[in-house]
Amino acid sequence: xxxxxxxxxxxxxxxxxxxxxxxxxxxxxxxxxxxxxxxxxxxxxxxxxxxxxxxxxxxxxxxxxxxxxxxxxxxxxxxxxxxxxxxxxxxxxxxxxxxxxxxxxxxxxxxxxxxxxxxxxxxxxxxxxxxxxxxxxxxxxxxxxxxxxxxxxxxxxxxxxxxxxxxxxxxxxxxxxxxxxxxxxxxxxxxxxxxxxxxxxxxxxxxxxxxxxxxxxxxxxxxxxxxxxxxxxxxxxxxxxxxxxxxxxxxxxxxxxxxxxxxxxxxxxxxxxxxxxxxxxxxxxxxxxxxxxxxxxxxxxxxxxxxxxxxxxxxxxxxxxxxxxxxxxxxxxxxxxxxxxxxxxxxxxxxxxxxxxxxxxxxxxxxxxxxxxxxxxxxxxxxxxxxxxxxxxxxxxxxxxxxxxxxxxxxxxxxxxxxxxxxxxxxxxxxxxxxxxxxxxxxxxxxxxxxxxxxxxxxxxxxxxxxxxxxxxxxxxxxxxxxxxxxxxxxxxxxxxxxxxxxxxxxxxxxxxxxxxxxxxxxxxxxxxxxxxxxxxxxxxxxxxxxxxxxxxxxxxxxxxxxxxxxxxxxxxxxxxxxxxxxxxxxxxxxxxxxxxxxxxxxxxxxxxxxxxxxxxxxxxxxxxxxxxxxxxxxxxxxxxxxxxxxxxxxxxxxxxxxxxxxxxxxxxxxxxxxxxxxxxxxxxxxxxxxxxxxxxxxxxxxxxxxxxxxxxxxxxxxxxxxxxxxxxxxxxxxx
Numbered sequence: 001x002x003x004x005x006x007x008x009x010x011x012x013x014x015x016x017x018x019x020x021x022x023x024x025x026x027x028x029x030x031x032x033x034x035x036x037x038x039x040x041x042x043x044x045x046x047x048x049x050x051x052x053x054x055x056x057x058x059x060x061x062x063x064x065x066x067x068x069x070x071x072x073x074x075x076x077x078x079x080x081x082x083x084x085x086x087x088x089x090x091x092x093x094x095x096x097x098x099x100x101x102x103x104x105x106x107x108x109x110x111x112x113x114x115x116x117x118x119x120x121x122x123x124x125x126x127x128x129x130x131x132x133x134x135x136x137x138x139x140x141x142x143x144x145x146x147x148x149x150x151x152x153x154x155x156x157x158x159x160x161x162x163x164x165x166x167x168x169x170x171x172x173x174x175x176x177x178x179x180x181x182x183x184x185x186x187x188x189x190x191x192x193x194x195x196x197x198x199x200x201x202x203x204x205x206x207x208x209x210x211x212x213x214x215x216x217x218x219x220x221x222x223x224x225x226x227x228x229x230x231x232x233x234x235x236x237x238x239x240x241x242x243x244x245x246x247x248x249x250x251x252x253x254x255x256x257x258x259x260x261x262x263x264x265x266x267x268x269x270x271x272x273x274x275x276x277x278x279x280x281x282x283x284x285x286x287x288x289x290x291x292x293x294x295x296x297x298x299x300x301x302x303x304x305x306x307x308x309x310x311x312x313x314x315x316x317x318x319x320x321x322x323x324x325x326x327x328x329x330x331x332x333x334x335x336x337x338x339x340x341x342x343x344x345x346x347x348x349x350x351x352x353x354x355x356x357x358x359x360x361x362x363x364x365x366x367x368x369x370x371x372x373x374x375x376x377x378x379x380x381x382x383x384x385x386x387x388x389x390x391x392x393x394x395x396x397x398x399x400x401x402x403x404x405x406x407x408x409x410x411x412x413x414x415x416x417x418x419x420x421x422x423x424x425x426x427x428x429x430x431x432x433x434x435x436x437x438x439x440x441x442x443x444x445x446x447x448x449x450x451x452x453x454x455x456x457x458x459x460x461x462x463x464x465x466x467x468x469x470x471x472x473x474x475x476x477x478x479x480x481x482x483x484x485x486x487x488x489x490x491x492x493x494x495x496x497x498x499x500x501x502x503x504x505x506x507x508x509x510x511x512x513x514x515x516x517x518x519x520x521x522x523x524x525x526x527x528x529x530x531x532x533x534x535x536x537x538x539x540x541x542x543x544x545x546x547x548x549x550x551x552x553x554x555x556x557x558x559x560x561x562x563x564x565x566x567x568x569x570x571x572x573x574x575x576x577x578x579x580x581x582x583x584x585x586x587x588x589x590x591x592x593x594x595x596x597x598x599x600x601x602x603x604x605x606x607x608x609x610x611x612x613x614x615x616x617x618x619x620x621x622x623x624x625x626x627x628x629x630x631x632x633x634x635x636x637x638x639x640x641x642x643x644x645x646x647x648x649x650x651x652x653x654x655x656x657x658x659x660x661x662x663x664x665x666x667x668x669x670x671x672x673x674x675x676x677x678x679x680x681x682x683x684x685x686x687x688x689x690x691x692x693x694x695x696x697x698x699x700x701x702x703x704x705x706x707x708x709x710x711x712x713x714x715x716x717x718x719x720x721x722x723x724x725x726x727x728x729x730x731x732x733x734x735x736x
Contacts, residue, residue, distance in 0.1 A: 132192035282323075320567060342365060360393075372396075542578050547709055558578045664677070
C-alpha cells in the first residue's frame, strides 16, 4: 500500500489476497497489538453488492465469539477505504500443512473437531460460512485452529445479495446444492468439512478434474474413492464420518454440526500420535573384532536415511536425531515416542577383511514386534545390493507407494568402487563432527575417494559442503573460504546435475556469498524437489524466507525441518532465531527452553535465546543467556555484540564501551563479526564507526550480513540513508 497509516493502524506488510479482499499485517497504535486488516479489492469498491457483502462479513463474524473463529475487532473507513480489523492469527494454513506431507490421525481428528466446534457456534447463530476449505483454516503454533474469511457468510434471516442461480465459493469444496446455485443452509458447510477431512486423509481433494466443468460434474454425479482404500490406517468410524458428510442429498448428511462433532469425538484414531508411515534408521552397531568400523556402520545407516528420504509419502527422521540414541540402552518404544515415528530400523555390521555380515530388522515401535528381519553374509562388493534390499523391504512392509522416479532415486548407484565408497563414508563421519581438524580430515578422505573413482560425484559435494560449513561457522575469514566451494561444487554438478545435496550447497553459497536471492531460491526448491526429506536444505531455506521477510513461511519451513530432525541441536537454535526474526519473541523464549533441554551446551541456542528474551522484555534473562553463550564459545562476537547492546538498553554505557573495545581488540587477533560490532557502535551513537563496520561486513562476507534486512533490533536503522544504500548493495528484493 502507498498509504502506510490508516486511522490508528500502521500498515506493516501484505500477508494474503483472496477473491474479494487483500489482507495486511498492521499495528494497532492505540492498543499496541498486531492485527490483520482486510480491504476490499479496488475494483470491487465500486460495486454496491460487493461492498455490502464485505460489510456483512464483518457483521457475521463479529457476532461470533469463539476460540476457533477469527475474532473481528471492528469495521472502519479511512481515506475512502473500507476495511475490517481482525485478530492477527500466527501460523500456517491447513492448505500449507497438507502440502508439507502426511498428517497423523490424531492431528486430523484434532483439526476436524475444532473446525466442527467453530461451525457449530456459527450455525447456532444462524450463520453459514459457505467457503470452508483448507486455505480458510489457520493452524497456530500451539495447535489451535481458527476458521477464517466469512466473506461469503450467509445470515439465514438476511436479505440475499446474490441472484438465483449465482455460484459463490470455491468449487472443489462446494456442496452439490451450492454448485447448482440453489439456496444453501448449514449442511452445505458440513459437506465442505467432509471434503477437508477427505483431503487431510488422502492428500487429494475428493472431487477434481482438469477444468471447471469436470470438477462440477464430479461433485454432482460421481462418488469419490472410499478414503479407507487410499490409506490403510483409517478407522471405520472416521471413514463413516467422511462418507456421511459427502452425501449428495443434504437430508442424508448430519442434521447439525453437533452430530458430526459427537461422531468425531467418539472416534479415537489408532496409533494417533504418529503420522503414517514414518521411520527412524538407527546407527548400525559395530560387531567387528577390532571395533574399528564405526564410520562404516554410521555411513551405511546414513545412506539408507538419504535414500529413503527421497520418498515423499514417508517421513524419515534425519541423521542427527536418529543417531542421538547411539550407544545408549533405550527402549525401542521410547525412541519411537521421542522421534514421533511408527517404525525403527536397526542392525549390526561385522566386517572382517573383505567379508561382511549385516543384520537388519524393521520394528513396529507400538507393538514391539518385528515387521521384517534379514541377515546378509556377503563380500564388501555386495554392499550396494544389500542397501537396495533393505530399502525395498522397508517400502514393502510400510506399504509405501513409490511415485515416479522415487525407486530409481533410492537405488541410484553413485559408485561401483567399494573402497571409494568406504573413504566417502569416512569423510562423512568426520564432517558430522565440526572442527577445523575434523574438516581437514573429511576433505582428505573425500579427495582420496574422488581420486579412486573420478566419476563419483558425492566426494566433490562433500568437499564443497565442508568448505561452506567452515565459512558459515566462521572457522576462517568467510571471504577467503567461500571461493573454495565453487570448484568442487561445479565438478559435482558436471558429474551429476540431479543431486539434491549439490543444489543445497549452491543455494547456501548464492545466499551468503553471492547475494543472488533468485538463484538461491531456485536451488533451494530444486534440492527439496529432488529430496523432500533434506532437513538441512529445508532449515537453510527457512532462513532464506526470513531474510526475504516471508515470516510465516520461514516458521513453517523451520518447523518442517524440526519434524524431520527433532533432536538436532542446531535446528532447535535455528527455530529460536527464525522466531526472533519474525518478531515472535514469546514463542522464541518457549523454544529456547526446549532447545537447552535437548542440548544444555548449545552456544547458538543461548545466543538466539538471549535475543528472544531481549525482544520479550526479559532483560535479566537475556543477559544470562548471552553470558552463557560467551562462556561456551565466543561465536565470532555474536553474543558479545548483543550483550553490549543490552547494556546500552540498561543505561550501563561504560560497560558497553568496554565490551566494544574487547571486540575491536579481538578483531586484530582473529575473525570476529563486523555486523555485531557495527550494531553495538550504532547503539552507542558511533554512527560513522557503525557504517565503517557494515562496509567491512560486506567486504568480508560476514555470515550475519543477510540478517540486516530483517533483524528486529535494527528497525530504526532503516531510516538512515546510508543503511538503505547498504541494503541496495545486497540486492534485496523490495518488501512491503
